[in-house]
Amino acid sequence: MLIKIDIEKCTGCGTCVNVCPFAAIILKDDKAFITEACTLCGACVDSCPESAIIDERGKEAIREEEFKGVWIFAEQSNGKIASVAYELLGIGRKLADELNTELSAVLFGPSQEVEELIKWGADKVYYVDSPDYAFLDDELYSKTLVKLIQEQKPEILLAGATAIGRSFIPRVAARLKVGLTADCTGLEIDKETGNLLQIRPAFGGNIMATIVSPTSRPQIATVRPRVMKRGEYNAQRTGNIIKIEPLNPSGRVKVLERVQDTSFCKVNIQDAKVIVSGGRGLGTEKGFQILWELANLLGGTVGASRAAVDEGWIPYAHQVGQTGKTVCPKLYIACGISGAVQHLVGMQSSDIIVAINKDPNAPIFNVATYGIVGDVYEIVPLMIKKLQEGVSE
Amino acid sequence: MAEFLDIPHVSYVRKIESVSQSEMIIERLMDDCYEKIALSIPALITVVKELNVPRPPSIRGKMAAKKAVIPKWNADDIEAEEENIGLKGSPTMVKNIFAPPPRGERTMLEGTPDEIVEKLIRELRRLGCL
Numbered sequence: 173m174l175i176k177i178d179i180e181k182c183t184g185c186g187t188c189v190n191v192c193p194f195a196a197i198i199l200k201d202d203k204a205f206i207t208e209a210c211t212l213c214g215a216c217v218d219s220c221p222e223s224a225i226i227d228e229r230g231k232e233a234i235r236e237e238e239f240k241g242v243w244i245f246a247e248q249s250n251g252k253i254a255s256v257a258y259e260l261l262g263i264g265r266k267l268a269d270e271l272n273t274e275l276s277a278v279l280f281g282p283s284q285e286v287e288e289l290i291k292w293g294a295d296k297v298y299y300v301d302s303p304d305y306a307f308l309d310d311e312l313y314s315k316t317l318v319k320l321i322q323e324q325k326p327e328i329l330l331a332g333a334t335a336i337g338r339s340f341i342p343r344v345a346a347r348l349k350v351g352l353t354a355d356c357t358g359l360e361i362d363k364e365t366g367n368l369l370q371i372r373p374a375f376g377g378n379i380m381a382t383i384v385s386p387t388s389r390p391q392i393a394t395v396r397p398r399v400m401k402r403g404e405y406n407a408q409r410t411g412n413i414i415k416i417e418p419l420n421p422s423g424r425v426k427v428l429e430r431v432q433d434t435s436f437c438k439v440n441i442q443d444a445k446v447i448v449s450g451g452r453g454l455g456t457e458k459g460f461q462i463l464w465e466l467a468n469l470l471g472g473t474v475g476a477s478r479a480a481v482d483e484g485w486i487p488y489a490h491q492v493g494q495t496g497k498t499v500c501p502k503l504y505i506a507c508g509i510s511g512a513v514q515h516l517v518g519m520q521s522s523d524i525i526v527a528i529n530k531d532p533n534a535p536i537f538n539v540a541t542y543g544i545v546g547d548v549y550e551i552v553p554l555m556i557k558k559l560q561e562g563v564s565e
Numbered sequence: 566m567a568e569f570l571d572i573p574h575v576s577y578v579r580k581i582e583s584v585s586q587s588e589m590i591i592e593r594l595m596d597d598c599y600e601k602i603a604l605s606i607p608a609l610i611t612v613v614k615e616l617n618v619p620r621p622p623s624i625r626g627k628m629a630a631k632k633a634v635i636p637k638w639n640a641d642d643i644e645a646e647e648e649n650i651g652l653k654g655s656p657t658m659v660k661n662i663f664a665p666p667p668r669g670e671r672t673m674l675e676g677t678p679d680e681i682v683e684k685l686i687r688e689l690r691r692l693g694c695l
Contacts, residue, residue, distance in 0.1 A: 208661050311573055374659075424605040429600065429601040432598040541672065
């Protein structure tokens, strides 16, 4: 919004509330808050005795109309394009259609799968196939992407909230001096202004916030894997693949070696269809043994809450939640997890959630499709036994 | 920050193997593996939990902390330009906040542990989860 309240200066006197002809200002926690009803008329600006209302309507001019097109950044690892790239193409296609513009993908590093981006919905692919781009080099990636953005001027850029996207996209936003909204769970176009509405959980998921970058272009957002759905696949779809000249790496960061086969790498919990997750309620590291047993029986893997990881019972790669991974399996079984909001934001979009907990008031039951008040050490072994017997067929 | 300072950065560092005059060898956690990286310094790194276990504070340290004078700086002290900081300096802004939509159907399974588990397995079979 182009009129905003400086919360620090605002005394909550309510003068602006009475002045606003559209009843678009309300008092929340003794501070003025401008709601969506605001028409940017500006009546409130001079009314404030504390000069706490900031008027940036003049800034609108900065926004260049020439910015056009929706871009997604397609990341690859060992030449394989990450699943999140196709999910971004799904939402990107929707946004581009709504804006009546093109959808382009940007791919850094050699990959045999570049055509796939077109088939999943891209009109164009900007492709750098130099081996210098095979691994993430933050400086090289951001320099190249910034140069491309300055030449082509897209209005929206989406990237995965992954180890790669989270690392170098902030660098791109900083260099361009534009806004970036991380970990969005919803993206829409504001029909009136054409701004990208970036929806994400705030304050640990207790509340959702809609964020806009009204005065800067491109609008940049990252999206966690498994949050968006893929679009339509069309093997006959055609598009342009535009090769981009590589830049020279600065050499300040050099990847010496990639190590794939240690214990924590085996788990990519984001790809699992079934996750059996354990928390502090397990009481001991040994508890994870029965969870593994159940997970193996169900063809799944094991996840954990932050509490269990902090206790050192299981490596960080298994952590689900705000500071871990976001997962979206078909079946999520939470064992001895109370369900702090930070955990819930990482798993609540799972198809079916089963919660087992001793405490009937545990917040995990608020999101559970099936809740069981009971002892994990009684219920889980019973499940294992009955599954092995093939009971109730 | 690294971009503004024009220094390299590496995120998700899980291990610092060695530091020399001009470079450090570190391990970066990626989504599907980890990478061993040589990084020239000065540099900025962000780390994950595995990097280190903080040592417990010593009694002597606690005493020193009590007496320590910690300077507090504000925007003027560090000569930050008002245009570039806080709400004014941020290109993003919160347009609206709302409560997250509630999740669909919820059922509490009751009975003896035996009954509960059978009910659960039956339900999961019905939904095609097993």
